[in-house]
Amino acid sequence: MAAPFRLYNTLTRRVEPFEPVKPGHVGIYCCGMTVYDDCHAGHARAFIIFDAFVRRLRARGWSVRFVRNYTDVDDKIIHRANERGEDPAALADRYVAAFARDAAALGLAPPDAEPRVTTSMDDIVAMIERLVGQGHAYAVDGNVWFAVRTAPRYGQLSGQAVDALGSSADPDSGKRDPLDFALWKSARAGDPSWPSPWGPGRPGWHIECSAMAARHLGETIDIHGGGLDLVFPHHENEVAQSECAHGARFSNWFMHNGLLTMPGGRKMGKSEGNAFTVVDLTAAWPAEAIRLYYLQNHYRSPLAWTPDSIAESLAMLDRLVEAREVASRMTGDGEAARLLTDLGADAAEVWRLGNAFEAAFHAALDDDFNTAAALGLAFELARAVNRFANHKRAAAVGAPVVAPALRALALLPPHLGLLQTDVGTWQAELAAKVLPRRGTSANAVDALVADRTAARNGRDWARADALRTELDALGIAVMDRDGHTTWRVRVT
C-alpha cells in the first residue's frame, strides 16, 4: 500500500493529500470522446495524462477502477450525420472504432469500463425520473429540465455565483429559469430516439456521465477527470444532478488537464480548423514520443503546440533509450563496493543517482503528478550512465555499478508508460514512421550502409565519406563502433 499523495483538486483550488473513499481503492471517471469526428492532439493530451496517471496509481499499489465513456448520442453527432446523409448511429459507431484505433496507437491502456450512452439508457431514464420525483427537474412538452436553483451548491465547482451566470435561453423552450438545462430532449422528426415516461427523445449532454459514473463506480467517486474546458457547464451540471439525485458527494476530486493551444494562442479544435489528428500523429511518430511530449509538461499548464514539439521529444526519448541500452550492455559481477573504489567518481555518481532515484521519482509524482520533474531525474541519471560508460573498463565490469540505474529506469514503463520497448523495436518503429517522409526506407539505408562498409573495408575513405554524406542528407547517423557499423534515424 502506497503512501497518500498530493493532488490538485479543482473543487478546492488547492493541492491536497489524496484520500480515496475506500482505502487502497480508487474509482476514476474520465469524460471520453463525443464520437462525431476524429480524435485530435488536444484530446490526446487528456487521454495520455489520465492513462499515465492511472498507471502510476496502479504501480504505486492502489487498486484502481478506471471508467471512460463514449458519448454516442449527441446533437453534434446528429448534426454531422445529417450533413453527410448518414445514419447517426452508424456515424457514432464508425468514430468509436476510430477512437479505439487511435487509443491503441497511442498506447492507452484499456479502461475497466467504456460505457456508451446507448447502452446506459435505462440508468439515464431512471435517474431523470428520480430527479423529477424529487422536484429537482420538471417536464415540459416532452423535454425535461433540471431546475438549477434547486441545487443547493450550484456553482461550487466552477466558482460561479448562480446570479452572476448569463443566459442564452431560447424563450420558447419552456424552461422556468434561463439557467435550467436539459436532462431529456424530445425527439424531432428523424432524430434518433428512445422511449421514456416523457415520450420519445434522447438524453441531454450532462446526465449520461452522472448515470454512467454511478452505475460503474457508485454514488461517490474518488476522481473525476477531463479537460479544463469541461469544468463549466459539463462537470458543474454533473455535480448538481448527481448530488441532488443521490444526496451524496458526487466526486471528492476533480482533476482537469490544461488545454493545448496553437501558436496564435487559439485553442486547438476542429471548429478552429487547426486540429492535428491522432491518426496522422501516430502514423508519423512513435507513440512514446507523443506521450513524452505531454508528460514533459505539467498536466495543468496550458501547452502551446509547435511544429517541432514531437521531434524534440523524440530526441529526448532517444537519449533515455540509448542510455538504458548502454547500461544494459555492461557485464561483470564484482562487488559493487569494491568497484566503486576502483572506478572512481563517475561510478560513484551513477551508483548514487541510481539508488536515490526511486525516492525522488516518487516524491515528484506524489507532488501533484509532477511528471516533468520526475523526467528531469531520469535525464540526470542518463547523463551519469553515459559518463560512467566512457571509462575503459565500464563495459566489462560495470554491470553492478549501473544495476541501480537500470532498476530506476525500469520504473518508467509501469509508472508513466514510457520506455516500454527495447531498443531494436524502438529503432524499427522510428525508421518505419520517419524514413518514408524522407523518401527512403530501412532497406535502402541498409544497402547504402553496406556499400559504405565495403568501401571502408577496402580503405576507400573517399567513397566511404561520400556515402556518409549521402546518408547524412537522409538524416541517418552512421556509427562505427566496436568493429561493426550501425545506423539510426537522426531526429533533430
Added chain:
RNA sequence: GGCGCCAUACCCAAGUGGUUAAGGGAGAGGUUUGCAAAACCUCCAUUCCCCGGUUCGAGUCCGGGUGGCGCCUCCA
C-alpha cells in the same frame, strides 16, 4: 462585465521563502574518431514581465500594473 489560470535563457520547461535557479532541445568550443556519429567536458538566466510591500531572507507570499490564455450552456 463575472469566475479563474499563466508569465523562468534562443526555444520547451521544473522549481516545497533559505546552499552554485532542475532537465531537455538548439548553438559555440573541446575530448574521442581514418572521417564521422553517439557520448562526455566547457560555455550559454548574478537572475525569474514591471512597480511596490511583508520578511533576516522572495522566482516562490501580498498589493497594483502590463501582457497572454481559458470558461461564462459546442468543447479533452
